[in-house]
Amino acid sequence: MQASEPNIHNLTTNQEALPPIQWAEAACQALMAKFEPEQLPPDRFHYHQGVFLSGMEKCWRETNDDTYYTYIKRWVDSQILADGSIKKYNPDELDDIQPGVLLFNLLEQTGDERYKKALYTLVPLLKSWKTNPSGGFWHKERYPNQMWLDGLYMAGPIATQFGKTFGEADYFDMMTYQAILMEKHTKDPNTGLLYHGWDETKKAVWAAPETGLAPEFWGRAIGWYPVALLEMFEYLPADHKDKAKLTSILQDLLISLLPYQDEATGLWYQVVDKGDAPDNWLESSCTALYVHAIAKAVRFGYLDSKYLTYAWKGYQGVIDTLKFDENGHVVIGNICIGTGIGDYAHYIARPTSENDLHGAGAFILMCVEMSLAKENS
Numbered sequence: 001m002q003a004s005e006p007n008i009h010n011l012t013t014n015q016e017a018l019p020p021i022q023w024a025e026a027a028c029q030a031l032m033a034k035f036e037p038e039q040l041p042p043d044r045f046h047y048h049q050g051v052f053l054s055g056m057e058k059c060w061r062e063t064n065d066d067t068y069y070t071y072i073k074r075w076v077d078s079q080i081l082a083d084g085s086i087k088k089y090n091p092d093e094l095d096d097i098q099p100g101v102l103l104f105n106l107l108e109q110t111g112d113e114r115y116k117k118a119l120y121t122l123v124p125l126l127k128s129w130k131t132n133p134s135g136g137f138w139h140k141e142r143y144p145n146q147m148w149l150d151g152l153y154m155a156g157p158i159a160t161q162f163g164k165t166f167g168e169a170d171y172f173d174m175m176t177y178q179a180i181l182m183e184k185h186t187k188d189p190n191t192g193l194l195y196h197g198w199d200e201t202k203k204a205v206w207a208a209p210e211t212g213l214a215p216e217f218w219g220r221a222i223g224w225y226p227v228a229l230l231e232m233f234e235y236l237p238a239d240h241k242d243k244a245k246l247t248s249i250l251q252d253l254l255i256s257l258l259p260y261q262d263e264a265t266g267l268w269y270q271v272v273d274k275g276d277a278p279d280n281w282l283e284s285s286c287t288a289l290y291v292h293a294i295a296k297a298v299r300f301g302y303l304d305s306k307y308l309t310y311a312w313k314g315y316q317g318v319i320d321t322l323k324f325d326e327n328g329h330v331v332i333g334n335i336c337i338g339t340g341i342g343d344y345a346h347y348i349a350r351p352t353s354e355n356d357l358h359g360a361g362a363f364i365l366m367c368v369e370m371s372l373a374k375e376n377s
Helices: 020-034 047-063 066-079 098-110 113-128 150-166 170-186 219-233 243-260 284-299 305-321 344-348 357-376
Strands: 146-148 197-199
Touching: 020 047, 020 066, 020 357, 047 066, 047 098, 047 150, 047 357, 066 098, 098 113, 098 150, 113 150, 113 170, 146 150, 146 170, 150 170, 150 219, 170 197, 170 219, 170 243, 219 243, 219 284, 219 357, 243 284, 243 305, 284 305, 284 357, 305 357
Parallel strands: none
Antiparallel strands: 146 197
16 A cells, blocks of 8 residues: 655644644655665764664554655665675664664565674674673763763664564663663652763763763653663563563653643753753754653553643644745754753754754654554544
8 A cells, every 4th residue: 555645735824734644754755855765864874864764664564655665675775785794884882773673674574684694793792882880881982981861772672672583582681771770870869850871980071070970851862761661662571570660760751751841832842851941942853752752651551541641732842843845845843963961051052953864753753653642542
C-alpha cells in the first residue's frame, strides 16, 4: 500500500487539519525533498541521520509506504560496504554507535549478512568502552570520564536489541547498569529533573567542584533519556532484575517534567526549570521527545492514561509552530542545534535551526506515537 501524499496546503490557519501520522509523513517528505539519502549530513555514520531515519522507520511501519524503507536502505547502503565494514565513523564516540539500530530491520527484511557484520563491528565496542571509576561510559574519547544523558539513547537501544536478536544477554545488564548509574548521579532531589551530565573526576570545565554535575537541566538531553529507556524496554526481558527500578525511574522523570510545561503554548523550555527567565526560550525538539515518551509510556502501561492530556497539549504546541516553505513543505523550527554541556548562558545563546535531522527525527517520533495514541483512544 502506498501512503497518500499529505495535503498540507492552506493549513497555516488550521494546524489541526492533519492527523498525526500525516504530519510525520510531511516531515519525512520535507527532508527527502531536501536531501538524497546518500547526502544526509554529516558525512559519516552518525546519530543525526540515525534518529531521523529511526523516526522514518516507525513511519514506514505505520503506513507501509515502501518509499520510506527504500530511502533508509539507500542511506545505510551508502555507509555499509560490501564486506560489512562501515565507511566512516568514530569508534570512540557513542554518537556514532546509534545509527546501527537501523541495521536490525534491514537484516530482517533482506537477510544480507553484511548488516549483521556491521552490528558485530559496532556493538561489541561497548565491551571495551572507556569508563569513569564507577564504570560509566565516557561520552566520547575527547571527554574523559564524562557521562551525558544523551549517551543512553546512543548505546542503550542498539545494545539491548542486539542482546535480544543475537542471544547475548550480557548486554542487558551492561545497559541497565549505565541507565541506573546515570540517573543516580544526575537526578536533582528537589525537582526530579536530570542534569545534562556528570564527571565523576570533577575535572571538566563545567563540573561542579562538589558533585561533578553539569550546571543546568537542558531540554533535549533530558528527552533522550526516557526515549532510550522505552526503546530498551521493547527488548529487555520483562523479568530482568533491573526492570522495576528502571520503570520507577521512567515514571518519576516523566511526571517531574509536567510542572515545567508552558501553560500558554504546551511547549517546554530550552533550560527546563527556568521558564520565568526573560531570555529563556521554548524549544521544539525537547517538547517532541517528552510528548513521545509520555504517550509511549501510557501505551505500554507505565503511566496512567490521564497523562495523555499533557502529551496532546505538547503535541499541539509543536504543531502550532509549524510553517511551510515556498514548495509547500513543512518547516519545523525552534530546534536547538547540537549542544555540549555548559552554563545557562551557553544554552540560551545556542542557535536554532529549521528541519535539522535530529529535530525532524524527534518530531517524527512524536507524531507516530501520537498517531498510535489516537488509534488506541
